[in-house]
Amino acid sequence: MTANVLILCAAGMLVSAYLMVGQKALFTAIRLYGVQSLLLAVIAATIAISQNRHDLFVTAALTVTLKTFLIPWFLMRVIDRIGIHREIEPFLNVPASLLVCLGLTVVGYRVSTGFPEGGQGVSHHLIGIALSMLLIGLFLMVTRKKAITQILALLTVENAVFVVAVGVTSGMPFIVELGISFDVILAVLVLGVLVQRIVGRFESMDVSRLSKLKG
Amino acid sequence: MIQDAFFAAGLAVAQAVGLLAVAPLLRTLIKKMKARLQNRQGPPLLQGYYDLAKLFAKESVRSETASWIYVAGPRVYFAAAVSATTLVPVLIAMAPLESAGGILLLVGTLALGRFALATAALDTGSPFGGMGASRDMTVAALAEPALMLGLFTSALAAGSMNLGVLVSGLHQQGPSFHPSDFLALAGLFVILIAETGRIPVDNPATHLELTMIHEAMVLEYAGPDLALVEWASALKELLYMTLLIDLFLPVGIAGSASVSAIGIAALAWAGKVLLLAVAVTLTESTNAKLRLFRVPELVSISLGLAFLALAIRFL
Numbered sequence: 001m002t003a004n005v006l007i008l009c010a011a012g013m014l015v016s017a018y019l020m021v022g023q024k025a026l027f028t029a030i031r032l033y034g035v036q037s038l039l040l041a042v043i044a045a046t047i048a049i050s051q052n053r054h055d056l057f058v059t060a061a062l063t064v065t066l067k068t069f070l071i072p073w074f075l076m077r078v079i080d081r082i083g084i085h086r087e088i089e090p091f092l093n094v095p096a097s098l099l100v101c102l103g104l105t106v107v108g109y110r111v112s113t114g115f116p117e118g119g120q121g122v123s124h125h126l127i128g129i130a131l132s133m134l135l136i137g138l139f140l141m142v143t144r145k146k147a148i149t150q151i152l153a154l155l156t157v158e159n160a161v162f163v164v165a166v167g168v169t170s171g172m173p174f175i176v177e178l179g180i181s182f183d184v185i186l187a188v189l190v191l192g193v194l195v196q197r198i199v200g201r202f203e204s205m206d207v208s209r210l211s212k213l214k215g
Numbered sequence: 216m217i218q219d220a221f222f223a224a225g226l227a228v229a230q231a232v233g234l235l236a237v238a239p240l241l242r243t244l245i246k247k248m249k250a251r252l253q254n255r256q257g258p259p260l261l262q263g264y265y266d267l268a269k270l271f272a273k274e275s276v277r278s279e280t281a282s283w284i285y286v287a288g289p290r291v292y293f294a295a296a297v298s299a300t301t302l303v304p305v306l307i308a309m310a311p312l313e314s315a316g317g318i319l320l321l322v323g324t325l326a327l328g329r330f331a332l333a334t335a336a337l338d339t340g341s342p343f344g345g346m347g348a349s350r351d352m353t354v355a356a357l358a359e360p361a362l363m364l365g366l367f368t369s370a371l372a373a374g375s376m377n378l379g380v381l382v383s384g385l386h387q388q389g390p391s392f393h394p395s396d397f398l399a400l401a402g403l404f405v406i407l408i409a410e411t412g413r414i415p416v417d418n419p420a421t422h423l424e425l426t427m428i429h430e431a432m433v434l435e436y437a438g439p440d441l442a443l444v445e446w447a448s449a450l451k452e453l454l455y456m457t458l459l460i461d462l463f464l465p466v467g468i469a470g471s472a473s474v475s476a477i478g479i480a481a482l483a484w485a486g487k488v489l490l491l492a493v494a495v496t497l498t499e500s501t502n503a504k505l506r507l508f509r510v511p512e513l514v515s516i517s518l519g520l521a522f523l524a525l526a527i528r529f530l
Contacts, residue, residue, distance in 0.1 A: 015520065
């Protein structure tokens with residue numbers, strides 16, 4: 001039962017990463033990130049119940065409040081302020097990106113078998129999915145032009161790392177977890193401000209314009 | 216042996232008739248739920264049947280330039296949809312005519328119906344028919360391989376291409392998940408939306424010329440011809456939902472032909488169809504229709520997910 005829930009949630013996270021790749025509307029991408037984080041919280045809570053590790057409940061609660069509500073709310077506010085709602089033209093179009101991501105997932109899954117825990121069972125799928133999401137996140141970061149999408153990609157990578165940390169290892173010390181959570185929220189805040197500055201100066205979120213000099 | 220054959224034939228007829236009887240209700244139910252979400256009253260639940268009765272009572276009007284292809288189109292489409300119902304397990308974990316073929320035959324039968332309707336739409340030479348046919352084929356060209364890949368994923372899990380064996384295998388296995396199940400489910404749900412002309416892909420409620428896909432294809436039809444098309448489309452929708460239920464949530468399906476097991480299976484089936492109908496309604500109500508050129512992107516996502524589902528099985 002536990003294994004089923006874990007696999008279901010992990011697969012849901014992977015699907016949400018794929019939908020993010022196929023998605024151009026920024027609001028939807030942010031909502032997808034919220035859903036993804038919610039699934040991560042479910043994973044943490046499931047492990048907390050099945051292995052009787054109460055500290056993971058705190059992780060789950062933190063994940064829900066920060067990543068499902070606070071960060072998406074903040075990013076949506078940033079978008080509202082600057083009034084740019086769509087990713088107009090990524091460097092790579094959607095079908096091509098999807099093909100690349102398919103390849104990345106296969107690579108992630110294949111690599112996961114090299115881990116001592118990754119040979120079979122639930123942790124095989126958890127590591128495989130986490131590695132795939134990590135690669136997809138990195139891929140999104142380099143192929144998208146809009147700064148908001150790049151932030152979302154970074155957060156996806158962070159979620160992927162969390163899946164492994166929670167699901168496969170015996171967990172991080174509580175203080176480290178708290179630190180990471182605050183790091184994430186701080187990073188998002190700083191990046192949000194940065195995005196507003198970029199838009200203020202260049203009247204666009206397109207980071208490829210940053211390479212041009214402007215006197 | 217002969218008894219088995221009689222049983223299979225009886226089951227085939229019962230399934231076809233039963234699904235045909237329920238199909239219009241499903242369409243109206245989705246319409247009604249959509250209307251309620253928009254604070255409207257919506258049509259009465261029997262509206263689907265009233266519409267069909269009205270259309271069947273009318274005389275059929277055909278263009279002077281129409282040939283036999285135009286007449287055959289809706290009939291072949293209807294026949295293909297009805298015969299496809301006999302290849303899918305509904306209440307009992309066996310497909311009535313499973314010795315005729317499995318997944319490939321099912322996909323082929325559905326493709327035959329689509330082909331017949333598309334050629335019929337081209338037949339009269341009206342620009343709408345041709346446009347609708349070309350659009351429908353564009354979507355189908357991507358949706359069909361995705362459907363097959365999704366079906367193959369389950370076939371791989373159960374070790375059989377035969378839907379009856381496949382479903383009973385999945386049923387006996389009990390609820391066990393593999394990530395590929397979820398990926399295939401997500402992929403096939405998009406296919407369900409695309410193939411039945413639901414909102415992000417096509418809008419079943421409009422006759423606005425620029426956005427139509429399926430409606431443009433059947434715009435020329437009237438009377439009994441149109442009734443056949445509508446009925447077959449409703450049946451196809453129910454069939455896809457049943458297929459999704461069979462492959463991913465076969466809990467409650469009857470293992471044997473006893474009355475009590477079938478009763479439970481019927482209740483479970485109705486509940487799961489209702490659940491899918493709610494999911495479709497919510498998708499329709501919360502999404503805007505995509506531009507036509509974005510539709511292949513959406514369908515290619517589902518193709519990607521279905522492919523990935525199959526690939527992960529081997530990793």
